[in-house]
Amino acid sequence: MRKTVILVCIGIMVSFVAAYAQSDEPVTFQDFVKGKEAFEENCIECHSLEWPLKKIANREEWDLTLNKMANTGAVLSKKQRQQVLEYLVAKSSFQVKCSVCHALERPLEKNKEFQDWIQTVRRMAEKKPGHLTDDEIEAISGFLTAKGAETKLY
Numbered sequence: 392m393r394k395t396v397i398l399v400c401i402g403i404m405v406s407f408v409a410a411y412a413q414s415d416e417p418v419t420f421q422d423f424v425k426g427k428e429a430f431e432e433n434c435i436e437c438h439s440l441e442w443p444l445k446k447i448a449n450r451e452e453w454d455l456t457l458n459k460m461a462n463t464g465a466v467l468s469k470k471q472r473q474q475v476l477e478y479l480v481a482k483s484s485f486q487v488k489c490s491v492c493h494a495l496e497r498p499l500e501k502n503k504e505f506q507d508w509i510q511t512v513r514r515m516a517e518k519k520p521g522h523l524t525d526d527e528i529e530a531i532s533g534f535l536t537a538k539g540a541e542t543k544l545y
């Protein structure tokens with residue numbers, strides 16, 4: 392009897408840990424690629440992409456914007472919403488952090504693989520210590536890998 396109770400407890404704990412791990416999956420550069428796709432497919436239904444591409448905002452502000460758009464009628468799955476959010480947050484960091492020393496065209500006109508972007512962005516970060524966190528380096532590299540050749544930020 393006691394054994395069964397312990398086993399049930401362990402079972403419950405394992406499923407909690409699994410659920411937690413699932414909701415806390417690390418963001419990979421594929422998430423930025425998916426985020427860009429979902430953004431370009433779903434956010435153009437009612438207006439041009441110019442508004443969101445121009446807009447520079449932090450995570451909380453983008454979160455509010457996505458809620459507002461959902462209330463207006465934008466439909467995204469939970470996963471897509473998360474990916475679009477990451478994409479827009481990374482895009483904003485890129486716009487703010489990478490325009491300090493040169494124009495954004497410099498990185499925008501280049502295409503590199505994720506690992507190569509990580510190296511470039513780390514090299515840029517070293518030019519101005521304290522300017523970029525590790526999370527920002529990853530996110531900006533993800534955004535740059537996903538952007539393709541034609542991304543225009545207005």
Ligand code: HEC
Pocket residue numbers: 430433434435436437438442443446456457459460463464465466467475
């Ligand atoms: C069902 C229609 C609809 C869809 C789909 C939609 N929007 Fe909007 N959006 C609007 C309307 C209407 C406005 C103007 C009124 C306003 O500002 O709330 C707007 C305004 C905006 C603005 C400018 C105002 C602000 O809050 O900064 C941004 C940015 C924006 N949308 C982003 C997005 C993004 C990102 C998506 C995709 C997830 C999206 N929209 C999808 C209807 C939509």
Ligand code: HEC
Pocket residue numbers: 485488489490491492493497498501511512515516518519522531
């Ligand atoms: C502190 C100043 C500074 C900041 C901030 C900065 N850059 Fe640069 N960047 C430079 C300088 C200087 C050069 C030219 C010399 C070189 O390549 O190191 C350059 C060159 C580049 C190049 C062309 C060379 C290559 O390796 O492809 C790219 C792309 C680039 N930067 C991307 C970025 C990105 C992305 C960011 C934001 C994460 C950024 N830069 C932020 C100073 C900066």
